[in-house]
Amino acid sequence: xxxxxxxxxxxxxxxxxxxxxxxxxxxxxxxxxxxxxxxxxxxxxxxxxxxxxxxxxxxxxxxxxxxxxxxxxxxxxxxxxxxxxxxxxxxxxxxxxxxxxxxxxxxxxxxxxxxxxxxxxxxxxxxxxxxxxxxxxxxxxxxxxxxxxxxxxxxxxxxxxxxxxxxxxxxxxxxxxxxxxxxxxxxxxxxxxxxxxxxxxxxxxxxxxxxxxxxxxxxxx
Amino acid sequence: xxxxxxxxxxxxxxxxxxxxxxxxxxxxxxxxxxxxxxxxxxxxxxxxxxxxxxxxxxxxxxxxxxxxxxxxxxxxxxxxxxxxxxxxxxxxxxxxxxxxxxxxxxxxxxxxxx
Numbered sequence: 001x002x003x004x005x006x007x008x009x010x011x012x013x014x015x016x017x018x019x020x021x022x023x024x025x026x027x028x029x030x031x032x033x034x035x036x037x038x039x040x041x042x043x044x045x046x047x048x049x050x051x052x053x054x055x056x057x058x059x060x061x062x063x064x065x066x067x068x069x070x071x072x073x074x075x076x077x078x079x080x081x082x083x084x085x086x087x088x089x090x091x092x093x094x095x096x097x098x099x100x101x102x103x104x105x106x107x108x109x110x111x112x113x114x115x116x117x118x119x120x121x122x123x124x125x126x127x128x129x130x131x132x133x134x135x136x137x138x139x140x141x142x143x144x145x146x147x148x149x150x151x152x153x154x155x156x157x158x159x160x161x162x163x164x165x166x167x168x169x170x171x172x173x174x175x176x177x178x179x180x181x182x183x184x185x186x187x188x189x190x191x192x193x194x195x196x197x198x199x200x201x202x203x204x205x206x207x208x209x210x211x212x213x214x215x216x217x218x219x220x221x
Numbered sequence: 222x223x224x225x226x227x228x229x230x231x232x233x234x235x236x237x238x239x240x241x242x243x244x245x246x247x248x249x250x251x252x253x254x255x256x257x258x259x260x261x262x263x264x265x266x267x268x269x270x271x272x273x274x275x276x277x278x279x280x281x282x283x284x285x286x287x288x289x290x291x292x293x294x295x296x297x298x299x300x301x302x303x304x305x306x307x308x309x310x311x312x313x314x315x316x317x318x319x320x321x322x323x324x325x326x327x328x329x330x331x332x333x334x335x
Contacts, residue, residue, distance in 0.1 A: 026301055034304045038311035045315030052319065053326040065260075089253050093246060096286075099294050100242035104235055204295045211286045214249075215279040219256040 033198045037205045040168075044209050047164060048216060051157040058152035062145055065221045072146040082142055083218055091134035092214050095169075098127035099207045102176070102200045109183070109193040117188060121180045121196075124203070128173035135166045158217065165209055172203050232296055241293045245286055252282045 022028050061068025062079040070079040101124040108116025139159070147155045179199055182188050188196055233241075254263065259275035261268040271278070292298040297305045 024301070024303055026303060030304070031307070034307040038307050041308070041311040041315045042318070045318050049319040049322040053322055085253065085256070089249070092249055096245045096249060097242060099290060100238055100245075103233075103238045103294050107232070107235055107238075110232075201295055204290055207294075208287050208290050211283050211290065215252055215256075215283045219252060219279050220276055221260065 027194055029194065029198055030201075033201050037201065040205065040209075044161075044164075044212075047157075047161045048212065051161050051217065054153040054157050058154040060152050062142075062147045062151070063154060064158075064218075070146050070151070079146060082145055082147055084138070084141070085218060087134060087138065088214065088218050091131050092210065094127045094134075095131045095207055095210055098124045098131070099204050101127060102203050106193065106196050106200050109188050109196045110190055112190045114183070114186065117196075118180070118183050121176060121183055125173060125176050125180055128169055128176065128203075132166060132170055132173060135162065135169075139163075161213065161217065165206070165213055168206050168209070172199070172206050175199050176203065232299055233293055237293065241289055245289060248282050248286050248289075252279055255279060255282070 022031070024031070061070030062082040064083045065081050067081060068079055069076055071077075072079065101120045105117050105120035105124060108114070108120060142155075149156060149159050176199055179188065179196055182195075255271060255275055255278045257263050258267040258271040260272075291308070295308075297308065
């Protein structure tokens with residue numbers, strides 16, 4: 001019958017040298033990360049719902065998809081639409097591919113393939129940096145077009161939602177870059193692949209949040 | 222026998238990961254095409270067809286992407302069900318919160334308009 005407290009097997013394909021045995025058989029750090037992800041779902045739900053309930057209620061521009069009247073350099077002017085869809089679509093595609101890169105890095109880590117681990121993890125870090133760079137460029141572009149944080153309801157809810165997501169991506173990039181240094185030094189062995197798997201779960205979560213934000217904010221008019 | 226033995230299977234192979242990545246890329250391209258068609262960017266003929274359903278199209282496409290990443294990249298398809306529950310239950314609550322707030326604000330807007 002039961003070996004309730006047995007060797008943990010939460011990760012197939014990789015051993016769990018530094019994982020503690022638990023009554024569920026799942027590494028406790030993995031359960032903790034999933035619990036964090038669950039709470040983050042509620043956090044982003046509150047930001048997305050705030051964006052949605054104030055959508056279309058701005059009294060002055062700039063607005064995302066249409067021309068509008070806005071205050072620029074102290075004068076009321078006609079402002080053009082603010083979104084640059086091709087740029088954000090590129091960032092979205094890069095972030096999606098980064099999820100593909102990190103599963104390959106994890107695959108390499110679990111099988112002791114250091115070249116595969118370092119190569120794909122490096123690609124993931126680069127992709128994350130590209131996305132953060134895209135967002136920084138987008139924010140300063142909006143600012144120069146006259147859209148600051150407190151300009152209108154759209155700008156406040158937009159910057160809050162995408163800014164919090166961007167800060168999560170930044171944390172993920174720092175986390176993965178740290179693991180990349182450890183991988184280059186040969187410290188992420190198959191027995192310690194759980195360290196990368198947990199970071200990868202966080203990274204995928206950041207990706208799925210963007211999968212929701214991208215159409216909700218940028219594509220729904 | 223281990224009580225959780227049936228919950229865990231081998232993670233997918235790089236080939237399957239690649240197939241999922243291609244599908245995700247195609248779905249993203251479809252999202253942008255739906256957006257362009259809805260605003261008349263792909264010709265005036267498509268606009269009346271796509272514009273009324275563009276929100277529904279985008280919701281379905283992004284939900285498909287969300288499920289693919291969760292199932293295959295986050296390994297919820299293979300990992301113990303407890304982990305899926307830790308994710309899905311808050312997701313359901315999040316969906317209810319979003320829907321409730323939208324309905325509430327629409328109600329207040331209608332009441333305020335009277």
